[in-house]
Amino acid sequence: MGVEICVEGLTKSFGHQVIWQDVSLTLPAGEVSVMLGPSGTGKSVFLKTLVGLLKPDRGSVKIAGRDITRLREHDLYEVRKLFGVLFQDGALFGSMNLYDNIAFPLREHTRKSESEIKRIVLEKMDMVGLIGAEGKLPGEISGGMRKRAGLARALVLDPEIILFDEPDSGLDPVRVAYLNQLIVDLNAQIDATFLIVTHDIASARQVPDNIGLLFRRELVMFGPREELLASDEPVVRQFLNGRMQGPIGMAEEKDAAQVEQELAQIDEGGPADALTPRLLPGAGIARPPRWEVIARREAERHGTGVTSA
Numbered sequence: 001m002g003v004e005i006c007v008e009g010l011t012k013s014f015g016h017q018v019i020w021q022d023v024s025l026t027l028p029a030g031e032v033s034v035m036l037g038p039s040g041t042g043k044s045v046f047l048k049t050l051v052g053l054l055k056p057d058r059g060s061v062k063i064a065g066r067d068i069t070r071l072r073e074h075d076l077y078e079v080r081k082l083f084g085v086l087f088q089d090g091a092l093f094g095s096m097n098l099y100d101n102i103a104f105p106l107r108e109h110t111r112k113s114e115s116e117i118k119r120i121v122l123e124k125m126d127m128v129g130l131i132g133a134e135g136k137l138p139g140e141i142s143g144g145m146r147k148r149a150g151l152a153r154a155l156v157l158d159p160e161i162i163l164f165d166e167p168d169s170g171l172d173p174v175r176v177a178y179l180n181q182l183i184v185d186l187n188a189q190i191d192a193t194f195l196i197v198t199h200d201i202a203s204a205r206q207v208p209d210n211i212g213l214l215f216r217r218e219l220v221m222f223g224p225r226e227e228l229l230a231s232d233e234p235v236v237r238q239f240l241n242g243r244m245q246g247p248i249g250m251a252e253e254k255d256a257a258q259v260e261q262e263l264a265q266i267d268e269g270g271p272a273d274a275l276t277p278r279l280l281p282g283a284g285i286a287r288p289p290r291w292e293v294i295a296r297r298e299a300e301r302h303g304t305g306v307t308s309a
């Protein structure tokens with residue numbers, strides 16, 4: 001079972017540049033959450049702060065009840081073992097084949113025998129569909145395969161929390177669809193707490209239990225998927241619909257009068273958006289028990305049993 005992450009009043013600056021302030025949210029144990037936000041709003045900084053790679057100016061990050069912002073390096077090292085992180089490019093060592101890349105955390109952080117390591121590496125490679133590619137170098141495979149190899153490596157220490165930094169960047173839509181399915185299947189199988197930073201709205205609509213949005217140095221909203229997808233908050237609607245009209249500008253925020261004029265001109269036409277159906281785990285993979293509760297909640301809000309297929 002994954003662990004809950006409870007963030008309270010978190011603020012981070014670099015020099016005089018405030019990245020975000022007073023961020024509070026709870027990532028529920030075992031659930032999938034997505035963090036959205038325009039470029040440069042500090043999503044990667046947020047991930048790094050959760051894992052203790054960056055120290056916030058103020059606030060707390062409680063993981064399994066311990067505030068990691070106050071831990072000494074040795075204790076932080078222990079807490080970090082709860083995490084698996086999938087970096088944007090997979091962060092593989094270019095001179096090592098996939099097997100050795102994936103075995104690396106086990107050889108570094110455990111005293112397991114090579115035969116035990118082999119069992120675990122092959123199990124994780126099987127989970128991400130990479131069996132047969134053990135001997136390949138990262139430079140010899142596609143971007144999608146590199147992501148999956150990075151994911152297998154993030155899984156070998158059986159993490160309670162997995163952070164994904166733009167897992168879909170640089171992938172074609174079909175590979176993104178496969179990766180999303182893999183993420184949903186993995187969550188159902190290992191029950192860890194997932195946080196995904198992405199720019200891909202289609203993924204954000206289908207995959208998570210919860211969605212958050214960072215903008216103007218603040219967390220505009222964080223809550224259940226169906227709540228954000230139905231929100232009238234202009235920033236949320238603009239972002240989820242990928243529109244130019246609204247508070248988010250090309251480089252900076254726009255002035256209030258311009259935003260008001262643009263919003264007045266939007267004709268959304270037709271009935272309010274139907275709730276995008278949730279991506280279900282693949283055949284043979286049991287749905288986590290929480291899905292029943294979520295399906296009921298979504299059906300109540302949207303009037304149909306869209307998620308209980």
Ligand SMILES: Nc1ncnc2c1ncn2[C@@H]1O[C@H](COP(=O)(O)OP(=O)(O)OP(=O)(O)O)[C@@H](O)[C@H]1O
Binds near residue numbers: 038039041043
């Ligand atoms: N170590 C650092 N020192 C100083 N400034 C930093 C550091 N790391 C990040 N920043 C600044 O923090 C801001 C937010 O960066 P971050 O990469 O978290 O944004 P992001 O929302 O992930 O962007 P994108 O969606 O484009 O990946 C940027 O202005 C960046 O320059």
